[in-house]
Amino acid sequence: MQEPTERQGQVPASPWRSAWRRLRRRPIALVGLGLIVFFVLAALLAPVLTAISGHGPTDTDKLAVDRFLGGLPKGSLGGVSSQHWLGVEPGLGHDIFARLLYGAQISLLVAFSAALLITVVGVALGVTAGYFGGKVDMVISRFMDIMMSFPSLIFMIALLSVAKDVNRVLLLIIVMSLFTWPYIARVIRGQTISLKHREYVEAARAGGTSSTRIVLTEILPNLTSTIIVYITLAIPGLIGSEAGLTYLGVGVQPPTPSWGQMIADSELYYKLDPMFFVLPCACLFLVVLGFTLLGDALRDVLDPKGGNG
Secondary structure, three states: OOOOOOOOOOOOOOHHHHHHHHHHOOHHHHHHHHHHHHHHHHHHOHHHHHHHHOOOOOOOOHHHEEHHHOOEEOOOOOOOOOOOOOOEOOOOOOEHHHHHHHHHHHHHHHHHHHHHHHHHHHHHHHHHHHHHOHHHHHHHHHHHHHHHHOOHHHHHHHHHHHOOOOOHHHHHHHHHHHOOHHHHHHHHHHHHHHHOOOHHHHHHHHOOOOHHHHHHHHHHHHHHHHHHHHHHHHHHHHHHHHHHHHHOOOOOOOOOOOHHHHHHHHOOOOOOOHHHHHHHHHHHHHHHHHHHHHHHHHHHHHOOOOOOO
């Protein structure tokens, strides 16, 4: 006699609840999730934490640096003390702890906003091209090819360099999204072409259901896992792009704190004050690592054909 697969009276677990259970069994995924939560909370609580520490991101403390030694921090480990928990920046004596917190705000704001924008644009165009096909697909696909053929880094640097009197954070979000959306659009287009030939979609179409309703109720729900995985894996690249563009001098401008700017400024002092170089690099590495670990685990868990589940 075959054993029942479900206990009597027990409600079957939803696919998302089952995915969460599988995800919890992966230590690497929990490490990644923990890193993400840590940096998100640090960014959200930046005003509270800096109020406790007593120093804002643009506050200067010239007493904490030695002007006779070229502005190097006084004391060991880059000026770590009870007043400056992670030391101070050489020169003006900005508090590193405060600037790291507000730098996290900038990095996560730019990355999350750009990820949201490329998802909306990419999914909309990808679904449209994949579902309707024909000339619509041809036009959108050729547009994707054109956008993907641009050397994106060069064009991002050029656009950011030309537009100087615009909000830098907003400009970063728009420019980074402009050259990134075709990649998710191409993935979604391929998935949509596969889904539109499924029996339940054909049945809905034969029953007179409108194309809009089919896309919203039959196609998009089945693309959710793909979209979530793509966003999670795209965010690390967006964080790195923001830091890289700022490092090159075309991203966020001083006095706005940014990890990329801190890394660029630390080049002059990395031998004399290595903490100034190590701390923003460590933050950038850990937050990218967190999203990468979580994204890889989500891809294995949510892809029914991949991973061990």
